[in-house]
Amino acid sequence: MAAHRPKVNQHVKAALYEQAGRKCANPGCPSILLELHHIREWHVYQTHDEAHMVALCATCHDHVDRGDLHISDDDLYHWKGIPRVTRPTAHLFVEPGPPPALLLGSICCRGDSGLTVFDLSGSLRLGFVVRDSDIMLLALRVSDLEDNLIVEVVDGYVRSQDPRIELEHRPGRVTARRVSTVKVMPTWAKLSLLAADARCRVEELPVLDLHVLEPGLVRIQGIWMERDKGVVITEDRLSFLHRDRPHPITIMGAGKKSVLHFAGPVSMSLFKLN
Ligand SMILES: [Zn+2]
Structure with a gap:
């Protein structure tokens, strides 16, 4: 027995x-x-x-x-x-499929061989390249307001060494959340987001959330801030913020069917922030 x-x-x-x-x-x-x-x-x-x-x-x-x-x-x-x-590390694999795209809020940005959505300072940028039909997010960093690196993405690997950040992951999805106080957004930026959408739960927004929805399609949410400007992507909108403007410039679409197709080189950003 x-x-x-x-x-x-x-x-x-x-x-x-x-x-x-x-x-x-x-x-x-x-x-x-x-x-x-x-x-x-x-x-x-x-x-x-x-x-x-x-x-x-x-x-x-x-x-x-x-x-x-x-x-x-x-x-x-x-x-x-x-x-x-x-150290918390998560790998994000994206099954190859039709021309790859990023879903940013409710608008889809597509680039056949890659795309830089925005580039704030060379390191605070968002985009992807296609290598051997694999979709790879561009080296991507998220920093707090004191310029400490809190999350980074390199070749599909998401890492955080900051104890104030928790990485939750399962295959196809990685979320970086704040577990204790970490300043990722200045007050003017919070007010700006709330001015555009009073229901926005600013304190609960993930620092970074990457979610593979379909082959070649990754949904991205996150917060990328510099002192005077930044980009915030929430579930339904892509917002460009500037300290001199009380309201963000917000782009909304109808989900993955609303496509911005970028035909330029990967080295050029789709959106310029001045
Ligand atoms: Zn093994």
Whole structure:
């Protein structure tokens, strides 16, 4: 008769996830959906011993037992020993499809080989390029008002090292939220947004939200601010703000059917902010 197998203790599970850097322990694998593997098989040892367990994704787990490119126990112990700095990282994959586009509020911006939507200061910019039919968001940074980097996107990887920011992610969606006070918008900008839309819940807007809706289509919300100007994208609108203007310039459409098609080079911005 099979022995009763108790659940793995939550602390052991958390420690093993942390040890693997909250991703598959295989240094060649980006997956973040994890399961635990017993290097010393349960049916022989009948113990959930942290020292002989490792966090792997289902695919790598499968390769431990099967496959021509076998993963050995030596590999697994080696992977367990890799020192890892856990910093929240999420990868956003976009399935290739029709000409790629970004849905910004309720307007869709399309560029066949890429597009820079705006470029505030070289680093505060939004856009994408198409590489080998993969859609890649341009190097994208979100800073607080003291110019501290709080979230960045590089080659589809979303990272945050700021403890005031929480990255929530599942395949196809990454949201960066403020968990404690972090100033991302000056008061004049909040007033400007409220002047245009009194129902806007300014304090609850995500710092950055990336959501793959369809092959080639990513919905983006976020806050990009400099001292005197900025861009805020909410669920239904794309707003350009300037300190000298009490109201933002707002662009609204009818959703993904409203398309702005940009035919210029990726190096040129669709919107200029002066
Ligand atoms: Zn893996």
